[in-house]
Amino acid sequence: MLHALSLGLVLYCLWLLLSGYFEVLLLSLGGLSVIAIVWIAHRMDVIDHEGHPIHLTARAFLYWPWLTAEIVKSNIDVAKVIIQRKMPISPSVIEVKATQGTELGQVIFANSITLTPGTVTIAIDRDIMVVHALTREAAEGLQTGVMDGRVTAMEAHKGPYARSRTGPEGGAG
């Protein structure tokens, strides 16, 4: 219920920002479409802590600036490698252990790995991520486990949504 209310609020703010009109007719039409969409999402059973993770909001705002800094740093590293005449790449496939407690945390970790150029998550098996790294430095930087620790600290794995996985499910995102 809380998730549905918050989803409706976010959708209505989006409607207001994108339309830019403040007349009674358009506001009520927007309200109607928001209700219809929340109902459809409820029928599709996607309104839960995974589809709309409001319990992460506060800590996510602490995580994103760090992630942005990481993205800029690794962008500069990869750009340096690309523009050199000899292109000193040493592609490798490494395995990284994900210590997150929930699937949502694993998705965030896999997406963070992919967002930083130089490392791309290409497969996931339970809690082992198969990562393609462009250079040796990128692979070593990932294997120190700093990003893994940050993501684990961000998602509250002692919180109300503990791990409840049943079978071998592949695919992150």
Added chain:
Amino acid sequence: MMFSVAAIAVLVTMVLTIYRAIKGPTVYDRILAVNAFGTLTVVLIAVYGFLSGRPEFLDLALVYALINFIGTIAVSKYVEFSHMGRPSGGDELGDI
């Protein structure tokens, strides 16, 4: 002035990605190049909106970003399974 520089950079990068999309060699290279081309199109629409002083173009850029995402996912899935529904082989890789 700055907008023209950005627009030229985007156009140069578009030529590079189109080269990769034509050259291939695998179909996945082409999908990758077309996806990057779509992102560049979003940036080009936004920059052109500022260049011509009509920021309403941003709505188009937003919609194009949505279509680019869904299109790339759909094409990847189509190439992987040769159809858009459940896989026929009976393996577990149903959803991307």
Added chain:
Amino acid sequence: MEMLLDAISWLLILVGSVFLVVGGIGVVRLPDMFARMHGAGIIDTLGAGAVLIGLIFQAGLNIVSVKLVLIVVFILFTSPTTTHALARAALNGGVRPRVEAPPEDAPTGGGGESSKT
């Protein structure tokens, strides 16, 4: 103050343009499909992101900048997802990443490029 904002936005647009071109060069130059994903990653994150954030500083605080923020957030959220889908499709389709020192349990066959065009 206005001068400062202008300078920041020009700097961001310039940096973003440079990274866009570098990412495009990477997409052309890098040797195999999984390596080219890193070049596309540069285009998607710092290239497009820096140009669009530079445009936000040009626009000031109004509905235009809100839409630009939405576009940036959307690109940053969807780009890894499409990359995962593509990597998965490529692995299923038989393309294997070309590596220097293969670990024992990661299969590396065929030299990277399959004949599926």
